[in-house]
Amino acid sequence: MHPVKANPDGTYTYLFIMDPYIKGEDYDIESLVKKMYGAQKGAEYYKLFAEAIVPGKDVGYRVTQSKD
Numbered sequence: 001m002h003p004v005k006a007n008p009d010g011t012y013t014y015l016f017i018m019d020p021y022i023k024g025e026d027y028d029i030e031s032l033v034k035k036m037y038g039a040q041k042g043a044e045y046y047k048l049f050a051e052a053i054v055p056g057k058d059v060g061y062r063v064t065q066s067k068d
Helices: 029-037 039-052
Strands: none
Touching: 029 039
């Protein structure tokens, strides 16, 4: 998923959905990009990601899938 347009302040909102959630697995973004692209390239991609976060504006939600 990716944003269709910028927010009024010029930032973009991204949503990461980890589905299915498997108890005990690692869902840390830094770990995931390093597993996907290797240590060096993963570190480069994570640096881009981390630098793109607006300080004080990031929000995290932990949710549970309903049975319906």
